[in-house]
């Protein structure tokens with residue numbers, strides 16, 4: 262069902278929730294225990310946000326990273342989202358266990374694309390203080406085009422929508438225990454037919470992985486994961502595709518492909534703090550914490566997602582939020598944008614409210 266159809270069913274009461282475009286991970290479920298994600302609606306405004314296992318961002322919109330400008334995908338924002346700062350806690354998970362990543366419910370059905378998940382070892386100092394630019398990511402899951410019988414086809418994130426906006430990954434049983442950053446990402450390709458049109462939504466979490474595996478797969482730093490011209494990044498999905506190559510480095514040989522499923526929540530988890538206790542040497546090299554993890558108390562974004570004031574369905578008088586869809590084939594919801602944004606046609610299928618004067 263499209264966001265528009267949901268909107269028509271549920272009416273304006275849920276309007277702001279549904280059209281706050283794109284998404285982020287609200288919580289992570291490990292063996293039934295739910296760990297809170299980074300709440301973009303409140304944490305960026307707090308001097309001391311709660312300790313969570315998710316990396317922080319001052320970004321208060323559900324926005325994305327895109328390969329525009331001279332940096333392409335070389336900006337450090339591609340690593341763990343915009344101006345991301347280290348998570349201050351972590352969750353413990355055994356190699357071979359499954360992790361369920363719960364996205365916010367409004368992922369737009371127009372945003373077809375792959376779902377990719379990586380791990381990077383933080384070393385014995387833990388992930389709470391690691392330098393993100395040094396993290397070397399190896400891919401443990403990558404699902405792209407599932408069925409292209411009717412372009413633009415069925416993609417991994419259609420499967421995500423179908424199971425309540427969540428995605429399950431298995432921690433490879435063969436990797437060595439230690440502290441890892443999990444980098445999980447949706448890539449939206451609805452506008453990827455032209456250069457710079459792909460939208461990346463990376464989300465990072467700190468995990469302490471236990472087990473007896475010994476593999477230490479090689480990886481690549483976040484700023485080298487993608488090029489704007491990768492065949493899985495610069496692609497017109499509205500044509501018939503014979504193949505689709507999931508972007509990023511080769512899948513780790515020990516990765517386990519699983520059938521998608523949801524994960525029931527039976528308890529809420531408290532993040533573990535400290536260096537992780539995984540140092541196999543028993544040494545206590547807790548590098549004295551630097552001030553790397555200061556969280557900005559003010560947002561540098563000038564956009565806001567709370568300006569939607571809508572009336573009844575049908576678009577009359579209603580406005581779309583910044584980055585929300587505002588047009589395209591079959592679109593019958595609002596075509597006007599909230600103040601500070603203008604509707605821009607990206608292709609015949611998708612127009613988007615983009616900020617003006619940014």
Ligand SMILES: [Cu+2]
Nearest residue numbers: 282283372584
């Ligand atoms: Cu979007």
